[in-house]
Amino acid sequence: MPICGTGSQKKNPWPDRMTEAGPITSILDLVDTRLADGPVDARALFDALGRAALVPALILPAMLIVSPLSAVPLFSSICGLAIIIIAVQGAWGRAQPWLPGFVLNRLLPTQGTQRAVAAMRRLTGWLDRISRRRLSFLVGRPFDRLLYLICALAAACIPFLELVPMSSTTIGTGVLLIAVGILTRDGLIVLGGLAGLLIAFSLPVYFISTIV
Numbered sequence: 001m002p003i004c005g006t007g008s009q010k011k012n013p014w015p016d017r018m019t020e021a022g023p024i025t026s027i028l029d030l031v032d033t034r035l036a037d038g039p040v041d042a043r044a045l046f047d048a049l050g051r052a053a054l055v056p057a058l059i060l061p062a063m064l065i066v067s068p069l070s071a072v073p074l075f076s077s078i079c080g081l082a083i084i085i086i087a088v089q090g091a092w093g094r095a096q097p098w099l100p101g102f103v104l105n106r107l108l109p110t111q112g113t114q115r116a117v118a119a120m121r122r123l124t125g126w127l128d129r130i131s132r133r134r135l136s137f138l139v140g141r142p143f144d145r146l147l148y149l150i151c152a153l154a155a156a157c158i159p160f161l162e163l164v165p166m167s168s169t170t171i172g173t174g175v176l177l178i179a180v181g182i183l184t185r186d187g188l189i190v191l192g193g194l195a196g197l198l199i200a201f202s203l204p205v206y207f208i209s210t211i212v
Contacts, residue, residue: 022128024180027056027063028117035114042082043104046097057097058086058151058179065158065172066123067116069109076168078106080158083151083175090148127180127189135187144182147190151175154197161204170200 030048034040049056061079070076086097139147154171161167177193180186 022125022131023056023183024059024124024127024131025121027059028120028124031060031113031117035110035117039107039110041105041107042099045108046099046104054086054090054095054097055179055183058083058090059176059183061086062172062176062179063120063124064116066169066176067120069112069116070169070172072109072112076162076172077159078103079172080155080168083155087148087152087155087175091145091152093145127177131180131184131186131189133185135191136185138187138190139182139185147178147182150194150197151178154200157201161200164204167200167203170196170203174200 027049031045034044034048045060046057049060061082064070065076065079070079082099082103085099085103089097137143154175158168158171161171174193174196177196178190179193181188181190181193
């Protein structure tokens with residue numbers, strides 16, 4: 001069964017691209033490749049990740065939330081919904097994600113997405129350089145299932161926190177780090193992601209306290 005319920009039977013480019021660049025930067029390379037052919041929808045991006053690519057599929061919407069595209073109204077909420085659906089499937093034990101059609105059919109702005117990819121390259125390059133196997137027990141069972149659930153619960157809060165400055169971006173960063181840690185078997189990066197989520201949920205308290 002192809003990824004995300006699409007009908008593509010193309011060869012999975014993901015393992016090959018992981019040998020050309022770091023695993024996180026490879027996701028941006030795939031996005032760039034798709035955008036070179038013109039406007040694309042989310043289906044084309046997720047399908048490009050190939051089979052059994054649940055964790056890269058989780059990384060992609062988290063990246064988009066962290067990128068400048070998060071300034072587009074409701075964009076963070078849609079990416080948050082994608083994170084919830086993918087993360088719940090990860091907690092359930094699926095290796096191949098499924099997403100509903102209304103998420104997959106959303107057309108991404110070509111120029112805006114290209115600018116977002118360019119802005120993200122420094123971050124992904126840094127993550128590729130620092131990630132390695134550390135505290136791997138934190139990303140093994142049963143902890144990985146718990147991490148997926150944490151990502152889903154955090155993403156579920158995005159629509160309610162969109163009015164709080166930096167909250168959506170901070171949640172996206174936390175989910176991104178957790179997913180990168182799972183992908184690279186780096187428990188230390190996972191701990192950084194959990195810390196990021198704690199910061200995200202402390203932001204509303206901080207802003208309320210400053211107003212009151």
